[in-house]
Amino acid sequence: MSSATSSRRDARRNHERLLSEAKALFAERGIDAPLDELASRAGVGAGTVYRHFPTRDALFRELYEQSITMFHDLAPEIVGGETGWRSIELFLERLSEWVATTPYLPELMRRVAEQDPEYRPGLEFEAALDGVVERAKAEGALREDVTGVDLNILVNMLGSLGQFGGDYLPHWRRQLAIVLDGLRARPDLEPLPVAPQAFGDFHDMAHRR
Missing domain, CATH: 1.10.357.10 (Tetracycline Repressor, domain 2)
Incomplete structure (x- = not known):
């Protein structure tokens, strides 16, 4: 597997994890919950959140x-x-x-x-x-x-x-x-x-x- 293919797979996995954790977070705390908490729940850095979702x-x-x-x-x-x-x-x-x-x-x-x-x-x-x-x-x-x-x-x-x-x-x-x-x-x-x-x-x- 090439490094590019691995990176794309990791990116897709992070994207799906962020969506899943966003649903759980928003269900608990509403849609204005801090995105830093989303990053923490998904096990990624804040920069990764904003790469996938540049804005809320x-x-x-x-x-x-x-x-x-x-x-x-x-x-x-x-x-x-x-x-x-x-x-x-x-x-x-x-x-x-x-x-x-x-x-x-x-x-x-x-x-x-x-x-x-x-x-x-x-x-x-x-x-x-x-x-x-x-x-x-x-x-x-x-x-x-x-x-x-x-x-x-x-x-x-x-x-x-x-x-x-x-x-x-x-x-x-x-x-x-x-x-x-x-x-x-x-x-x-x-x-x-x-x-x-x-x-x-x-x-x-x-x-x-």
Whole structure:
């Protein structure tokens, strides 16, 4: 193996270690935690951190891009549920659990939006989620007045349980079960109050645009 190949391999390994340790550090202390501590946790010098991420914003952007990739990776499982209702369950379960274990995510989203207000990759998921919603309604499983934005809001609500730390995470599925029960279509349901929010408006609100 050439020294150049070895150096590239070491650089990739350091890059992945820094990302992994950044997630753990930000989950514990928020996204403004000192990058010197990140270097210490990753077992590298401060200079190595700044070679990989010249600014804190560069680190934020890469973590955000990983989040978008995760959405893409989950999409086939969610959209491919055996029924529309199963897709609803998978959407709420998979994303809520992820948000609950990533408590720094809302602030990360807002920082990236401040950096690049025109970058709105979340909007690309609107059509797929609307398709899941309509499929579940056509089956008679989902109440007719629920929208994809409602489901996104519920993900944020369930995910906020992560604020209580790891001690509560084994119990969050209780709230998931309650939410799913409230989404089911039933005869004689009272209509939901207030008109639903548009997806684009929700997206911008979540990013504080």
